[in-house]
Amino acid sequence: MINTVLLHDGTLDGIFTAVYNGFVLKNIKYKNNYEDNISIADIHTYEPHFFREYIEVETDRDKAYKTVDSIVKKIGISGYDVAMGVACHFSPDAGEILFGFLVRGFKIGKGVVNMLTDSYVEKAFALSRKTYNESHLFREFVRFTDVKGRLYSKIEPKCNILHMICRHFAERFPAENWIIYDAVHHIAAVHPSFGQWFLTDDEGADFDRIDSMPHDEYVDMWKLFVDTIAIEERKNERCQNNHLPKWYRKNMTEWKK
Amino acid sequence: MNIIKVDRDFTRKNSIIENHKRAAYEDGAAIRDISWKLKILTDAAKYDVACTSSGVERKGNGRDMGNAAACGICHAFAADGRCISLLKILMSNECVFDCKYCINRKSNDVPRATFTADEICKLTMEFYRRNYIEGLFLSSGVVGTPNQTMELMYEAVRKLRIEHRFNGYIHIKAIPGASQELVEAIGYLTDRMSINLEMPTSDGLKAMAPHKSRSTILKPMKEIQAGIHNNRLTHGLTDKRIPMQIRDCSAKVYEKALGLPKKETYNFLVENDIGGTKTDIVAEPKADYVVGTRGKYFVPAGQSTQMIVGATPESDYHIMNVAEALYDNYDLKRVFYSAYIPINEDSSLPALDTKPPLLREHRLYQADFLLRFYGFRAGELLSEERPFFNEKIDPKCDWAVRHLEEFPVEVNTADLSVLLRVPGIGVKSARRIVMARRYGSIDFNDLKKMGVVLKRALYFITCKGRMMYSTKIEEEYIVNHLVYNEPPEKIFKPDTGSYRQLSLFDVGSPLMIGNG
Numbered sequence: 124m125i126n127t128v129l130l131h132d133g134t135l136d137g138i139f140t141a142v143y144n145g146f147v148l149k150n151i152k153y154k155n156n157y158e159d160n161i162s163i164a165d166i167h168t169y170e171p172h173f174f175r176e177y178i179e180v181e182t183d184r185d186k187a188y189k190t191v192d193s194i195v196k197k198i199g200i201s202g203y204d205v206a207m208g209v210a211c212h213f214s215p216d217a218g219e220i221l222f223g224f225l226v227r228g229f230k231i232g233k234g235v236v237n238m239l240t241d242s243y244v245e246k247a248f249a250l251s252r253k254t255y256n257e258s259h260l261f262r263e264f265v266r267f268t269d270v271k272g273r274l275y276s277k278i279e280p281k282c283n284i285l286h287m288i289c290r291h292f293a294e295r296f297p298a299e300n301w302i303i304y305d306a307v308h309h310i311a312a313v314h315p316s317f318g319q320w321f322l323t324d325d326e327g328a329d330f331d332r333i334d335s336m337p338h339d340e341y342v343d344m345w346k347l348f349v350d351t352i353a354i355e356e357r358k359n360e361r362c363q364n365n366h367l368p369k370w371y372r373k374n375m376t377e378w379k380k
Numbered sequence: 381m382n383i384i385k386v387d388r389d390f391t392r393k394n395s396i397i398e399n400h401k402r403a404a405y406e407d408g409a410a411i412r413d414i415s416w417k418l419k420i421l422t423d424a425a426k427y428d429v430a431c432t433s434s435g436v437e438r439k440g441n442g443r444d445m446g447n448a449a450a451c452g453i454c455h456a457f458a459a460d461g462r463c464i465s466l467l468k469i470l471m472s473n474e475c476v477f478d479c480k481y482c483i484n485r486k487s488n489d490v491p492r493a494t495f496t497a498d499e500i501c502k503l504t505m506e507f508y509r510r511n512y513i514e515g516l517f518l519s520s521g522v523v524g525t526p527n528q529t530m531e532l533m534y535e536a537v538r539k540l541r542i543e544h545r546f547n548g549y550i551h552i553k554a555i556p557g558a559s560q561e562l563v564e565a566i567g568y569l570t571d572r573m574s575i576n577l578e579m580p581t582s583d584g585l586k587a588m589a590p591h592k593s594r595s596t597i598l599k600p601m602k603e604i605q606a607g608i609h610n611n612r613l614t615h616g617l618t619d620k621r622i623p624m625q626i627r628d629c630s631a632k633v634y635e636k637a638l639g640l641p642k643k644e645t646y647n648f649l650v651e652n653d654i655g656g657t658k659t660d661i662v663a664e665p666k667a668d669y670v671v672g673t674r675g676k677y678f679v680p681a682g683q684s685t686q687m688i689v690g691a692t693p694e695s696d697y698h699i700m701n702v703a704e705a706l707y708d709n710y711d712l713k714r715v716f717y718s719a720y721i722p723i724n725e726d727s728s729l730p731a732l733d734t735k736p737p738l739l740r741e742h743r744l745y746q747a748d749f750l751l752r753f754y755g756f757r758a759g760e761l762l763s764e765e766r767p768f769f770n771e772k773i774d775p776k777c778d779w780a781v782r783h784l785e786e787f788p789v790e791v792n793t794a795d796l797s798v799l800l801r802v803p804g805i806g807v808k809s810a811r812r813i814v815m816a817r818r819y820g821s822i823d824f825n826d827l828k829k830m831g832v833v834l835k836r837a838l839y840f841i842t843c844k845g846r847m848m849y850s851t852k853i854e855e856e857y858i859v860n861h862l863v864y865n866e867p868p869e870k871i872f873k874p875d876t877g878s879y880r881q882l883s884l885f886d887v888g889s890p891l892m893i894g895n896g
Contacts, residue, residue, distance in 0.1 A: 234819065237815045237816060237818065237819055238816070238819045238820075239812060239815070239816040239826065239829065239830060240816055240819065240820050240822065240823075240826045245826075245829050249829075262453060263453050263454055263455050263456075264455070264456075265511050266510060266511060266512065267509065267510040267511050268510070269509075269510065274509065274510070276511070292511075294439065294440035294447050295440055295445070295446060295447050296445055296509060297440060297442050297443060297444075297445075298443065298444075298445060299445075299509060317442075317443075339510075341506050341507065341510060343415070344414070344415055344418055344503070344507075345507065345510070345512050347415060347418060347419055347422075348418060348422055348464075348467070348507075349456055349458060349464065350459075351418075351419055351422040351423050351426065352422055352425075352426050352458050352462075352464060352468060353426070353458035353459035353460045353462075354426055354427070354460050354462075354721065355460075356721050356735075356736055357460040357461075357462070357719075357721070357736060357738065358459055358460055359459075359460055359461040360459070360461075361461075362457075362460075362461025363457045363458070363459060363460075363461045365461070366454070366457045366461060366463065367456070367457040375456075376510070376512070377456060
């Protein structure tokens with residue numbers, strides 16, 4: 124029975140601060156009882172319930188780092204990957220599942236990642252799998268447009284996956300100046316040529332202006348290629364939809380009118 | 381005085397092409413010329429399968445563009461549902477060969493075009509930096525002789541790797557009949573090479589592709605295999621499942637590799653027999669042929685091949701045996717099957733209105749995965765008496781219902797290899813089961829969460845000694861349920877009375893194939 128909910132600001136720092144505060148609270152209030160009384164939620168999206176106490180958490184990077192360190196130390200890096208996947212998932216239940224998973228993880232240790240029969244562990248795996256799958260798909264489906272020699276891409280992911288895909292692109296295009304803009308979470312990743320990439324919010328940036336920039340001639344060639352490579356006799360829309368669900372197509376070059 | 385013979389058809393075709401070109405240039409856009417070539421040469425390349433970018437893990441070097449991921453990355457999906465991972469183009473669709481099934485055969489009247497090395501490089505680089513593709517898949521019609529063609533391809537790939545410093549994935553289709561030196565040199569620059577087997581038997585090949593022979597295909601395949609084997613050994617890799625990890629990749633590495641390779645002796649195991657069929661050749665690479673010292677990478681992502689299914693009368697049993705022999709004797713990464721699509725009219729080919737045998741192709745791929753990941757042998761799945769796969773149920777189910785003496789399997793105790801043979805349990809879920817049961821016993825609900833497809837698995841497994849429903853272990857009964865693929869809740873509702881869904885089976889319909 125959940126009766127205390129910690130509200131964070133939706134950033135990763137915020138989520139891990141809430142986890143930190145949650146464990147502090149658990150040790151004070153519910154020390155003798157293994158029930159799952161504490162949950163965490165996003166302050167922007169949570170749905171208030173009766174009989175629940177809501178506490179707002181002030182984001183504190185130090186606390187977040189401490190949390191991350193102790194997760195890696197106690198549950199191992201594979202456990203941390205799962206926790207990270209859950210933390211980045213968009214589901215409103217993600218906070219509760221993350222906390223439940225960590226409670227078990229801190230109790231059991233590294234073996235927790237094999238306890239697939241526990242409901243929290245199993246749910247945590249399901250959510251993190253979804254997050255990592257989505258991040259893999261965005262690695263595939265990000266499309267850059269050439270804007271005066273620089274590369275720009277806009278994505279609208281469901282999970283918060285931008286930071287997961289940047290390392291891949293930084294390794295792949297070290298010499299390029301590129302920006303990937305996440306229009307859902309209002310963050311952008313910026314990579315200067317031969318520099319270190321960083322995340323920033325979109326305050327004051329006018330990304331819509333880029334759409335009116337001069338036309339990239341390779342866009343037409345790419346569309347031509349995609350249209351030509353398909354074999355008419357094997358046409359299979361269902362198979363295509365399975366591999367490439369329609370919501371991913373929003374910002375993909377070959378699907379734009 | 382030279383007498384110049386004028387082929388009227390040829391000049392007409394050429395003039396059309398020239399007109400196209402002129403129009404393009406008159407518009408002042410060389411880009412249009414590339415687009416025009418791209419259309420023709422993509423259209424000509426689309427029947428090749430194998431658009432995969434997997435098998436090698438190459439880290440970026442912090443300066444040049446590109447890296448490669450061992451899992452492979454698909455970038456788009458075409459209207460036929462096939463993934464687009466590489467820029468799949470022909471270098472040229474001019475061809476001196478006259479293979480009956482091929483759209484680019486010499487005698488076909490289609491527009492012809494040839495990319496220059498610079499155009500290929502430009503397209504690859506520009507597509508790659510927009511994250512459209514994972515790399516290049518270059519194949520070609522035979523321009524002049526196989527060696528001339530391979531030289532042109534070599535030039536394009538060399539430019540891409542060394543001048544443009546491209547570090548992404550490159551897949552090259554070797555031309556049958558090209559010299560060993562060329563194949564070796566090009567192998568240092570590419571990640572994957574493939575040579576199309578085209579037809580499962582040498583007789584089929586002889587009938588369909590008069591200019592190709594089994595020997596010109598299997599010989600380079602054997603050579604590439606030896607090269608890969610040697611190269612992996614020098615890098616300390618013995619297990620062929622483990623992808624090559626490359627960390628020091630740069631244009632310098634490629635340059636170095638293209639210097640004369642160190643000669644060492646290597647004994648070949650020469651196989652002249654594949655798939656139980658005597659072939660017309662003995663693959664005999666030179667004894668001193670060797671590839672690679674440390675720091676050079678020869679075809680690090682391995683080689684693959686492709687067979688056309690449905691153009692010649694071979695059975696599935698035959699095709700699977702050939703595939704198995706290729707995996708066993710030639711260490712292939714993948715064998716691809718391509719359902720024959722009638723393009724050309726010819727008395728020895730299926731009629732033009734024949735539908736491509738897509739289901740058959742699908743069953744072959746399923747069986748192919750059973751060979752590679754599930755420990756099955758071709759002889760277990762099919763036999764001389766039953767040479768074709770069951771169209772109604774997949775090869776694994778088909779095998780299971782004919783071997784009911786091995787079932788049911790207790791999920792909580794069975795070996796991994798036994799679990800892998802249960803329909804509905806895949807490699808991942810089998811591993812998850814083995815992992816999870818150390819921490820507690822597993823029930824049907826847990827199986828569902830682990831990704832086991834219970835509607836297929838439930839007939840073949842027990843959890844803690846119980847089956848999921850009171851199902852009979854009876855071939856006909858299970859086949860009926862598997863064919864109709866109903867969710868178990870619906871089939872096993874207590875009030876449905878009879879378990880039978882339709883009476884089709886009672887009258888001996890062709891659906892009974894499953895009963896052997």
